[in-house]
Amino acid sequence: xxxxxxxxxxxxxxxxxxxxxxxxxxxxxxxxxxxxxxxxxxxxxxxxxxxxxxxxxxxxxxxxxxxxxxxxxxxxxxxxxxxxxxxxxxxxxxxxxxxxxxxxxxxxxxxxxxxxxxxxxxxxxxxxxxxxxxxxxxxxxxxxxxxxxxxxxxxxxxxxxxxxxxxxxxxxxxxxxxxxxxxxxxxxxxxxxxxxxxxxxxxxxxxxxxxxxxxxxxxxxxxxxxxxxxxxxxxxxxxxxxxxxxxxxxxxxxxxxxxxxxxxxxxxxxxxxxxxxxxxxxxxxxxxxxxxxxxxxxxxxxxxxxxxxxxxxxxxxxxxxxxxxxxxxxxxxxxxxxxxxxxxxxxx
Amino acid sequence: xxxxxxxxxxxxxxxxxxxxxxxxxxxxxxxxxxxxxxxxxxxxxxxxxxxxxxxxxxxxxxxxxxxxxxxxxxxxxxxxxxxxxxxxxxxxxxxxxxxxxxxxxxxxxxxxxxxxxxxxxxxxxxxxxxxxxxxxxxxxxxxxx
Amino acid sequence: xxxxxxxxxxxxxxxxxxxxxxxxxxxxxxxxxxxxxxxxxxxxxxxxxxxxxxxxxxxxxxxxxxxxxxxxxxxxxxxxxxxxxxxxxxxxxxxxxxxxxxxxxxxxxxxxxxxxxxxxxxxxxxxxxxxxxxxxxxxxxxxxxxxxxxxxxxxxxxxxxxxxxxxxxxxxxxxxxxxxxxxxxxxxxxxxxxxxxxxxxxxxxxxxxxxxxxxxxxxxxxxxxxxxxxxxxxxxxxxxxxxxxxxxxxxxxxxxxxxxxxxxxxxxxxxxxxxxxxxxxxxxxxxxxxxxxxxxxxxxxxxxxxxxxxxxxxxxxxxxxxxxxxxxxxxxxxxxxxxxxxxxxxxxxxxxxxxxxxxxxxxx
Numbered sequence: 001x002x003x004x005x006x007x008x009x010x011x012x013x014x015x016x017x018x019x020x021x022x023x024x025x026x027x028x029x030x031x032x033x034x035x036x037x038x039x040x041x042x043x044x045x046x047x048x049x050x051x052x053x054x055x056x057x058x059x060x061x062x063x064x065x066x067x068x069x070x071x072x073x074x075x076x077x078x079x080x081x082x083x084x085x086x087x088x089x090x091x092x093x094x095x096x097x098x099x100x101x102x103x104x105x106x107x108x109x110x111x112x113x114x115x116x117x118x119x120x121x122x123x124x125x126x127x128x129x130x131x132x133x134x135x136x137x138x139x140x141x142x143x144x145x146x147x148x149x150x151x152x153x154x155x156x157x158x159x160x161x162x163x164x165x166x167x168x169x170x171x172x173x174x175x176x177x178x179x180x181x182x183x184x185x186x187x188x189x190x191x192x193x194x195x196x197x198x199x200x201x202x203x204x205x206x207x208x209x210x211x212x213x214x215x216x217x218x219x220x221x222x223x224x225x226x227x228x229x230x231x232x233x234x235x236x237x238x239x240x241x242x243x244x245x246x247x248x249x250x251x252x253x254x255x256x257x258x259x260x261x262x263x264x265x266x267x268x269x270x271x272x273x274x275x276x277x278x279x280x281x282x283x284x285x286x287x288x289x290x291x292x293x294x295x296x297x298x299x300x301x302x303x304x305x306x307x308x309x310x311x312x313x314x315x316x317x318x319x320x321x322x323x324x325x326x327x328x329x330x331x332x333x334x335x336x337x338x339x340x341x342x343x344x345x346x347x348x
Numbered sequence: 349x350x351x352x353x354x355x356x357x358x359x360x361x362x363x364x365x366x367x368x369x370x371x372x373x374x375x376x377x378x379x380x381x382x383x384x385x386x387x388x389x390x391x392x393x394x395x396x397x398x399x400x401x402x403x404x405x406x407x408x409x410x411x412x413x414x415x416x417x418x419x420x421x422x423x424x425x426x427x428x429x430x431x432x433x434x435x436x437x438x439x440x441x442x443x444x445x446x447x448x449x450x451x452x453x454x455x456x457x458x459x460x461x462x463x464x465x466x467x468x469x470x471x472x473x474x475x476x477x478x479x480x481x482x483x484x485x486x487x488x489x490x491x492x493x
Numbered sequence: 494x495x496x497x498x499x500x501x502x503x504x505x506x507x508x509x510x511x512x513x514x515x516x517x518x519x520x521x522x523x524x525x526x527x528x529x530x531x532x533x534x535x536x537x538x539x540x541x542x543x544x545x546x547x548x549x550x551x552x553x554x555x556x557x558x559x560x561x562x563x564x565x566x567x568x569x570x571x572x573x574x575x576x577x578x579x580x581x582x583x584x585x586x587x588x589x590x591x592x593x594x595x596x597x598x599x600x601x602x603x604x605x606x607x608x609x610x611x612x613x614x615x616x617x618x619x620x621x622x623x624x625x626x627x628x629x630x631x632x633x634x635x636x637x638x639x640x641x642x643x644x645x646x647x648x649x650x651x652x653x654x655x656x657x658x659x660x661x662x663x664x665x666x667x668x669x670x671x672x673x674x675x676x677x678x679x680x681x682x683x684x685x686x687x688x689x690x691x692x693x694x695x696x697x698x699x700x701x702x703x704x705x706x707x708x709x710x711x712x713x714x715x716x717x718x719x720x721x722x723x724x725x726x727x728x729x730x731x732x733x734x735x736x737x738x739x740x741x742x743x744x745x746x747x748x749x750x751x752x753x754x755x756x757x758x759x760x761x762x763x764x765x766x767x768x769x770x771x772x773x774x775x776x777x778x779x780x781x782x783x784x785x786x787x788x789x790x791x792x793x794x795x796x797x798x799x800x801x802x803x804x805x806x807x808x809x810x811x812x813x814x815x816x817x818x819x820x821x822x823x824x825x826x827x828x829x830x831x832x833x834x835x836x837x838x839x840x841x842x843x844x845x846x847x848x849x850x851x852x853x854x855x856x857x
Contacts (some may be wrong), residue, residue: 061360064620067369164523164838230614231686238840239509239612289633308361309354310679310687311614313839314523355682360680370624374503384638384653406548438553439642443652452638 008124012036027255037130049262050080056262056303063307082154090251095158098248102156107249107256110149114263116142121270122196124280124288135196136188139271140181143226147173150228150235155256157248165244166313169235172225175321176232180222182329186336187275200279207278214332216276218325220259220301221245223272225317227264229302231309232317239311269298322345381454386437388455389430391470395449398423405444410435428471432458498526501838506533509612509842512852516829516845523837528830529753532823535856543816548574548783550646551816556642558801559822559854561604564597564633565796567646572727573792573803574648577785585773586650587729591766592663593633593645593796594758599670600629602710602752602795604658605849607689609749610681612846613690613839628666637660648783650776656853660767660798670760674753682753689744695832695844698743705828708821709799715743721795732769733762745847751850784811798822798849822854 015036019029052140054076056070061068069076093102120135122128132138148168154166188194190211191202200206209216225232236244246257273279280287282294312320372379381387398415414427442450450470462479498519504510513534539558543551555570558564566588575582576610582590607622617709630640636655645652651856681687697707702715712719720737722730740747782788787809799821806815825848833841 011519059365060616062365062369064617065364065367065369065624066371066620067373070373114854160499160520164501164520168523233614237839239614240842242508263560304358304361304365308357309615310610310618310681310684310690311839313690313837314667315837316686316689350685353685353688357680357684360676364621382635382638384636384656385634386638405550407546407553436553436642436644437639438556438642439638440550440553440644441651 006125007286014131017122029178030340037119038115041115044123045115045118045263046259048266049259050261052265052299053080053083053258055299056306058302059303060307063304084255087251087255087260091252092253093248095248097158099156099158102152102255103248105229106153107253107260109152110146110257110260113142113145114260114267117144117267118270120196120273121201121267122200122279123270123291124286128197131195131197133193133195136184136194136199136275139196140177140184144173144177146226146260153249154235154245155309156345157245159248161241161243161247162245165235165237165241165247168237168241169228169245171314172228172232172321173318176222176225176325179218179321179325179329180226182326182333183212183218183222184275185329186212186215186332189333189336189340196274200274200281203278204281207276207281209276210278211217212332212336215336216272216331218329219272219276222321224302224305224323225321227261227268229261229265230306231312233306233311234317237311265299265302266295269295269302271299287327356454363408381456385454385456386439386452386454388432388453388458389442389468389470390451390453391428392447392449392451393425393428393446396423396425396428397447398425399446400442401446402441402450407438407440408434408436411441422440425471428466428469430468430470432466494680496521501624502843504531509846511608511846511850513765514826514845514850514852514855515638516841517587518833518838518841519776520838525833525836525841526836528833528841530826530829531823532826533856535852536857540818542563542814543813545812547811548785548813551813552646552648553642553644557646557853558798558818558820559601559798559856560641561851562601562797563639563641563643564593564645565601565794566801567643568594568728569792569794569796569801570803571646571648571790571792572639573805574783574785576792577790577805577807578648578783578818580649580779581777582650582728583777584771585654586775586777588766589651589655589775590646590728591730591733592763592770593636595762595766596629596632596663598670598759598797599756600626602756604628605710606677606681606749606752607796609745609843609846609849610687613687615687618677621673621677621680625670625744628669632659632662632666633669635662647776648777649779650774652776660770663763664765667760667763670756674756674808678753682750688746690839691749691841691847692744693742693744694840695836695847696742696744697832701828701831702743705831706824707799707828708824709796710755711799711825711828713738714747714751716741721793721800725793727792733765735765745843748847748849782811784809793819796821798851799808818857820854820857822848822850822852822856826849826850 012033016029016033019032057079058068058076069079072078072082094103117139119130119137120128120132150169150173151166154162154169187199187208191199193199228235237245239246241332246254247256273291277294280291282290398413400413403411403413410431412427412429413425415423416423418428439452442452498521501518501520502515503518504515505513510516515531515534516528517531518528519783539551542554546554552567552570556568576768578787607619611619626768633643636659637643637653663741697711697715699716702712702717707715708719716739718737718739721727723737735758738751740751742813785807787807789804789806791802791804793800800819800822802819804817804819805813808814829845829848833844837845
């Protein structure tokens with residue numbers, strides 16, 4: 001069992017010893033390991049995105065009493081491959097009056113924060129690229145950067161729909177950053193550490209979703225808004241803004257936005273798993289598999305929401321964020337503070 | 349309670365997620381086509397008396413009928429063409445036919461690769477002019493009373 | 494800070510303009526300060542076409558007006574010609590006409606509410622009504638062989654009698670409708686996001702509704718109890734017992750609710766019609782060549798979208814001298830420019846969808 005449990009850690013250790021055995025210096029070994037981790041994260045991310053596109057369409061289909069894509073490959077499994085080939089071979093159109101540099105840079109930049117954020121996600125026991133002691137702080141800081149590429153895309157497209165979409169994206173992501181951070185603070189207060197591995201370790205007995213149900217709820221809502229998914233998909237707002245910030249993007253540029261959206265979905269689900277659902281803790285099965293299961297459940301929940309609700313209007317979104325979620329998350333922090341204080345002084 | 353509507357909606361979609369899917373897998377699964385289906389047209393050219401009723405009934409004038417006379421002064425068809433491009437598929441021609449030799453078939457896959465193929469040559473095309481084809485419409489009493 | 498209004502061209506290629514409608518809106522940030530609707534992209538000149546068609550030949554063209562309610566359009570047209578010529582319609586045909594018109598109302602409202610909720614962003618909510626509508630289309634295609642353009646009504650009756658298996662299937666469908674509507678209420682009507690998006694949005698006051706000449710669900714949502722079926726009963730509608738839902742506030746939510754309740758009422762009417770359905774012919778005594786006497790006639794019926802009226806001037810020839818159609822979608826659309834002022838872009842779309850227009854009818 002422990003072999004399976006530590007499978008990836010063992011592999012990493014094996015590579016490290018092999019590289020050291022080859023007589024490479026410490027710096028080079030470390031560099032090689034970083035590249036390996038990066039490749040691993042990118043591999044996980046891109047595979048996840050490709051699979052999730054299909055899964056999302058399947059879930060949408062099932063909810064709408066359709067079988068979803070089922071023509072390309074068994075159970076439609078090669079649909080994404082076909083779509084990718086189609087997107088790769090599409091003509092790449094840049095609008096005549098677009099700001100070319102910014103227009104081309106935006107889809108590349110949109111992926112960066114997500115990839116950076118994956119560095120501190122503990123996929124299993126010991127399976128964390130860099131276990132920095134300010135893990136959550138780093139995560140929040142990095143993921144706030146995701147706002148900028150959206151504004152860049154919206155601004156540079158020189159299209160009114162895109163511009164509106166970009167403005168909406170900024171307003172939404174900045175507003176929902178606040179309750180999201182506050183909801184995570186509750187967890188941090190209980191653990192007393194910002195380190196991701198410490199947070200998971202602290203949940204070995206009881207998951208924080210039981211201690212912090214309100215924070216979990218706030219997190220789920222804010223995270224949906226953070227990754228621009230329905231019912232908070234107003235930057236895209238298909239029925240109003242055609243495709244919002246993505247209106248002018250074609251081919252692979254558009255696909256990069258798509259990839260980023262799904263990578264973000266995996267990221268927020270992984271954070272939810274780490275912070276509230278006990279991370280890789282779980283009986284019998286290996287830790288990384290538990291992490292996979294929990295993340296999948298979270299992803300399913302996000303998709304299930306998307307295919308059920310109408311879209312929230314932009315001002316309702318702001319009202320809800322600032323007048324409801326922020327006070328609620330502050331109250332949650334306050335109550336958590338009292339609880340933690342009582343726990344420490346009385347020793348419940 | 350605030351939020352109960354959201355939960356109810358989620359419950360419904362989850363129920364639907366697990367219920368039976370209703371999509372018809374078209375090329376493999378053929379849809380059931382009703383007997384009165386207005387699909388392609390078919391002409392029993394031997395029964396046609398060239399009365400021009402269908403031509404006059406057509407709102408768009410898509411039917412071209414040409415006839416000749418034989419030695420008994422009986423009319424026979426020489427050409428019968430329906431320009432399906434502009435056909436409304438309203439069925440007024442079928443209703444107008446006094447001999448009921450013009451009928452709808454239950455053929456519904458009418459897409460063609462070439463524009464010329466859209467025209468239905470009901471006289472020249474043996475598939476369309478046969479008295480009864482595989483898709484032949486069940487003969488029905490069109491008007492009661 | 495000086496801000497500038499931007500002009501956004503919504504349509505004619507836009508996912509939510511229900512066809513080829515174009516709306517030029519002026520935006521102050523997200524808020525619409527005004528707009529101009531531009532029509533005519535689907536204009537086919539049906540009224541002019543009618544002048545070169547004989548009276549029966551125009552029936553299939555009425556299918557193409559409001560293509561979501563072809564049966565009702567057929568009904569309005571043939572009843573107008575019957576009124577002009579004084580043709581008696583057999584009892585059975587009258588009852589069947591009511592059944593089909595009400596089924597069509599349900600089908601049209603299904604699309605109306607479905608696309609309305611879809612324009613609010615709930616994609617799943619459009620699939621369920623379409624599934625229910627599909628069952629109605631099956632009933633229609635079983636009877637007249639068409640799924641969208643039926644061309645079923647004839648001057649003096651109907652083209653076909655119903656097939657044997659129709660009534661059991663219809664009964665099955667009516668029983669199914671109850672759960673279908675309940676499910677839809679569960680999915681959409683109670684949803685807090687939906688309520689926030691629709692309540693109080695795009696209010697049409699009673700005065701405004703009347704002065705713009707709105708009709709159908711749109712006027713009944715504004716507190717005006719006007720339903721042609723009750724106000725000027727046509728056909729045999731005076732024999733049925735049904736309610737006309739009237740809501741007071743005139744917002745998008747009320748327009749949605751009127752449609753939901755009307756579907757229930759239509760089910761009621763159909764049940765009564767099935768119970769009393771007599772035997773007999775479905776096509777009355779009609780001259781071979783339809784040649785109405787010289788004169789003019791106006792007749793209107795309650796279409797799913799509103800009051801559909803046909804005005805025919807006859808010069809005694811087999812072709813109408815002049816035909817004019819009072820197209821409810823076109824009239825209802827008039828109020829749009831007035832009520833979108835001050836609402837967000839997202840609301841403009843919702844308001845447009847709540848008016849439930851069909852461009853085939855708007856452009857004629």
